[in-house]
Amino acid sequence: MAADTSVDILQKVLENEILQSTKVVEEHLDAEIQKLDQMDEDELERLKQRRLEALKKSQQQKQEWLSKGHGEYREIPSERDFFQEVKESKNVVCHFYRDTTFRCQIMDKHLTVLAKKHIETKFLKLNAEKSPFLCERLRIKVIPTLALIRDGKTQDYVVGFTDLGNTDDFTTETLEWRLGCADVINYSGNLMEPPFQSQKKYGTSFTKLDKKTIRGKIYDSDSDDD
Numbered sequence: 714m715a716a717d718t719s720v721d722i723l724q725k726v727l728e729n730e731i732l733q734s735t736k737v738v739e740e741h742l743d744a745e746i747q748k749l750d751q752m753d754e755d756e757l758e759r760l761k762q763r764r765l766e767a768l769k770k771s772q773q774q775k776q777e778w779l780s781k782g783h784g785e786y787r788e789i790p791s792e793r794d795f796f797q798e799v800k801e802s803k804n805v806v807c808h809f810y811r812d813t814t815f816r817c818q819i820m821d822k823h824l825t826v827l828a829k830k831h832i833e834t835k836f837l838k839l840n841a842e843k844s845p846f847l848c849e850r851l852r853i854k855v856i857p858t859l860a861l862i863r864d865g866k867t868q869d870y871v872v873g874f875t876d877l878g879n880t881d882d883f884t885t886e887t888l889e890w891r892l893g894c895a896d897v898i899n900y901s902g903n904l905m906e907p908p909f910q911s912q913k914k915y916g917t918s919f920t921k922l923d924k925k926t927i928r929g930k931i932y933d934s935d936s937d938d939d
Contacts, residue, residue: 778802778832786821786828786836792844795837804834804897805862809841809853816874816881817857823885830889831898861895869895878909 752760778784781801789795799805808824810817821838828836841848841856851860851867859871876891877883886908893900902908 775832778835781835783835784829784832786825786838788838788840792839792847795839795844795847798835798837799862799865802835803864805860806834806836806892806897807860807862808836808838809844809848809851809856809858809860810838811841811856814856819881820857820859820888823883823888826885827889827892827898831892834892834898861892861897863897868897884908 782798783802789798795807799807806824806827808817808820810820824836824838828834839847841853841858847853851870853860853870855872857873860867861869861871871877871888871891874880874883877887886902889898889900890902890904890907892898893902894904
């Protein structure tokens, strides 16, 4: 009986919260409708023009991004190309990979999805073995590593899978959240709620690059040496 009573109380509390939320939404809609009703034709026309201009500007921005190679996950052939690509885009995610590292293939899969979803950001990959100068300059010692770049400067790194739940089975949403934390994509979710199945197990702290640095050699994040 006590258990049934607790369930009933919980159900009533939930129903009340839903009703309150619905009421707030309805009041907001009513206020918006009333505001529109009070507008004259000139005001409505100005509102329409502003929205059309915003839409036009958004489409122009999208076309500009696409012309610069956004919207797809692609490989660049050399270090020289890296500097040019980074120079022309505000937000860049660059995956430093190696062909023989299995985890790089996992990262490729998720980045391919995110590149199509977040066209505001350029998604690139660069073979670490063919870019020794950049790896030294950016202190990239663990593969895979994502360099997260804003306004031409590397602001953050995703080193291995530590920040992604420490598992090969992390979701695309988890990587999306991590990139959102670095403000390198327009993230619409709640940054305070990482999409891990067990937040207590994995935590939310990020691994600093220098903790995984072994001078003079690049290691796979899934190797025993790491």
